[in-house]
Amino acid sequence: MLFRSMLYKIIATAGLFALAQGAPTPIEEKAPVEEHGRELFPLYAVGTKGARAATSQNAGRAAAIKMALAGDTKGPIKALEKLALNDEMNTVVASDSMCTRRHAMARAAGLAAGLSMAAVSAPGFAAGTTMIKMGSDSGQLVFVPSEAKICSGDTVTWVNNKGGPHNVVFDEDAVPSGVDVESISMDDQLGDEGATFSKKFDKAGTYGYFCEPHRGAGMTATLIVG
16 A cells, blocks of 8 residues: 555656546647647656756656556566556656656656556547637637647547637648548537537648637637647
């Protein structure tokens, strides 16, 4: 019990358990401007002060979990799962892909919480949800954020916020090859504040979309699936 208590404290500190449960990404009024704004542990160019700090921080988090697990061979985490956890934490530290690091972190959190390798390897285990406002809080005819970055398998939920009715229509000339825009666009418009529209995205690429009633006012946005 003492070991498990210490372990959950480590997971909570690193923010792992919430990610493993697929906690939704909060709505932000201001669109992110940094390319790696959603990354859990951003990596920097080798040789910079930021690189040394980030590498040290990531390695420290990985080492903390490994040390907590090392002394308990009879607990819920079996030997093979410990090896898998080690691989996942190495991926978190070394990978230059935000989505790869996020998935590895979620799987590591699941293993550390006592889930089996089959469970953490199941499709959709590390999937998340991103929420996008339709209309800003001040009533501007925009999507907030106007550019969102997600990972393959994630779901996007658009919320009718202000200035409706709104809808989400994808531009057939601005989606990855082979994607049927009708299958991912809204059929109707959302008139009630708080009404939502959700869609899961599996194919990587850049998606351009707009609000049909307010396209002329510049209500367009971009979704990047990694």
